[in-house]
Amino acid sequence: MGSIRTNLNYYPICPDPKLTVGVGRHSDVSTLTILLQDEIGGLYVRGNQGDGDNWIHVPPIKGSLVINVGDALQILSNSRYKSVEHRVIANGTKNRISVPIFVNPKPTDIIGPLVEVLQNGEKPIYKQVLYSDYVKHFFRKAHDGKKTVEFAEI
Ligand SMILES: O=C(O)CCC(=O)C(=O)O
Numbered sequence: 001m002g003s004i005r006t007n008l009n010y011y012p013i014c015p016d017p018k019l020t021v022g023v024g025r026h027s028d029v030s031t032l033t034i035l036l037q038d039e040i041g042g043l044y045v046r047g048n049q050g051d052g053d054n055w056i057h058v059p060p061i062k063g064s065l066v067i068n069v070g071d072a073l074q075i076l077s078n079s080r081y082k083s084v085e086h087r088v089i090a091n092g093t094k095n096r097i098s099v100p101i102f103v104n105p106k107p108t109d110i111i112g113p114l115v116e117v118l119q120n121g122e123k124p125i126y127k128q129v130l131y132s133d134y135v136k137h138f139f140r141k142a143h144d145g146k147k148t149v150e151f152a153e154i
């Protein structure tokens with residue numbers, strides 16, 4: 001079994017959302033993230049079409065959860081599954097709440113491309129890393145998109 005971490009995010013009203021960062025663009029260090037958001041909206045995922053600055057709003061749908069692929073799954077699957085870059089923009093008139101549940105490897109786990117994934121002779125893109133080192137690296141600096149994944153690249 002892995003480890004679970006639950007965050008409670010509160011985004012107060014910001015009269016001029018352009019002047020603040022809700023959550024800067026990043027991918028989660030999890031395997032999967034299960035996210036409950038209220039009805040306000042403000043979560044954007046980065047699409048892979050166009051000029052690369054293609055942000056798609058994730059509209060809140062009553063009774064639904066958002067499931068995001070995280071970096072650990074990208075590494076374990078040797079990039080078959082790609083973690084999703086996302087960000088949150090604050091709201092000008094309403095407070096927002098979200099509750100992400102991060103489903104993670106254990107801090108003591110060593111993660112790398114699974115043998116099952118490489119059995120056809122596929123070249124590993126990632127090395128074996130101690131998961132707690134990966135997480136430490138993520139929190140060491142301000143978010144910068146998917147840059148953290150480079151820490152695990154060969
Ligand atoms: O508030 C959200 O919708 C997402 C928050 C988030 O990306 C995170 O906590 O990692």
Ligand SMILES: [Fe+2]
Pocket residue numbers: 026027028086
């Ligand atoms: Fe996130």
